[in-house]
Amino acid sequence: MDIKICGLKTPEIVAAVINQGASHIGFIFFPKSPRHVQPEVAATLAQAARGKAKIVAVTVDADDALLEDIVSTLKPDILQLHGHESVARVQTVKERYGVPVIKAFSVREAADLDAALAYVGVADRLLFDARAPKGSELPGGNGVSFDWTLLARLDGSIDYMLSGGLNAENVAAALAQTAPAGLDVSSGVESAPGVKDETRIAAFFEAVRKARI
Numbered sequence: 001m002d003i004k005i006c007g008l009k010t011p012e013i014v015a016a017v018i019n020q021g022a023s024h025i026g027f028i029f030f031p032k033s034p035r036h037v038q039p040e041v042a043a044t045l046a047q048a049a050r051g052k053a054k055i056v057a058v059t060v061d062a063d064d065a066l067l068e069d070i071v072s073t074l075k076p077d078i079l080q081l082h083g084h085e086s087v088a089r090v091q092t093v094k095e096r097y098g099v100p101v102i103k104a105f106s107v108r109e110a111a112d113l114d115a116a117l118a119y120v121g122v123a124d125r126l127l128f129d130a131r132a133p134k135g136s137e138l139p140g141g142n143g144v145s146f147d148w149t150l151l152a153r154l155d156g157s158i159d160y161m162l163s164g165g166l167n168a169e170n171v172a173a174a175l176a177q178t179a180p181a182g183l184d185v186s187s188g189v190e191s192a193p194g195v196k197d198e199t200r201i202a203a204f205f206e207a208v209r210k211a212r213i
């Protein structure tokens with residue numbers, strides 16, 4: 001199972017998540033986020049992880065100038081589009097930058113999943129996150145979950161990652177109700193917004209291992 005730890009900001013945490021066996025690490029390029037980093041900083045942090053985990057650049061309705069800067073500076077393995085990017089925009093981004101795309105969707109009700117189906121075959125992978133709480137300026141990284149049972153309506157052949165409020169305490173329940181190809185976590189392995197915690201990271205990986213025995 002793929003595990004992506006998102007919102008990394010320090011070399012110590014990059015080393016910790018690689019040691020735990022993360023398949024993906026994510027860098028956030030969204031100034032309103034407490035996890036925001038500049039492309040140059042992400043590129044330096046990514047050096048220790050390249051070839052060991054996929055490097056994911058997370059953007060929100062980014063324009064071409066920002067994507068060009070990120071792609072040329074960080075050289076990500078994957079772009080995660082976490083805004084309202086259309087099917088056409090996802091297709092264009094893939095073609096223009098030659099990088100696989102994870103398209104994120106905010107889920108609160110069944111209709112949100114139906115809307116995501118239009119991206120199957122265009123995005124390389126879908127990612128289901130919770131709808132942001134009212135008042136939040138972040139489309140992701142809010143530490144809130146959605147009703148996982150909604151995912152039962154998906155065709156089993158759809159490749160998706162699950163995110164939204166996952167942590168060591170609830171990941172076993174999430175895996176009992178869903179069948180994702182991967183998990184994506186940010187707030188659930190932090191001690192404060194934007195501050196990753198090695199003990200919580202280790203506990204998350206341990207909980208996933210236990211749940212999958």
Ligand SMILES: O=C(O)c1ccccc1N[C@@H]1O[C@H](COP(=O)(O)O)[C@@H](O)[C@H]1O
Pocket residue numbers: 006007026028030033034035058059060082104127129138139140141142143144163164165166184185186187188
């Ligand atoms: O983490 C952020 O700050 C963020 C900002 C803007 C877009 C996406 C963001 N993170 C994504 O949100 C989910 C994880 O959220 P959670 O904190 O575990 O609930 C994950 O997909 C991140 O890539």
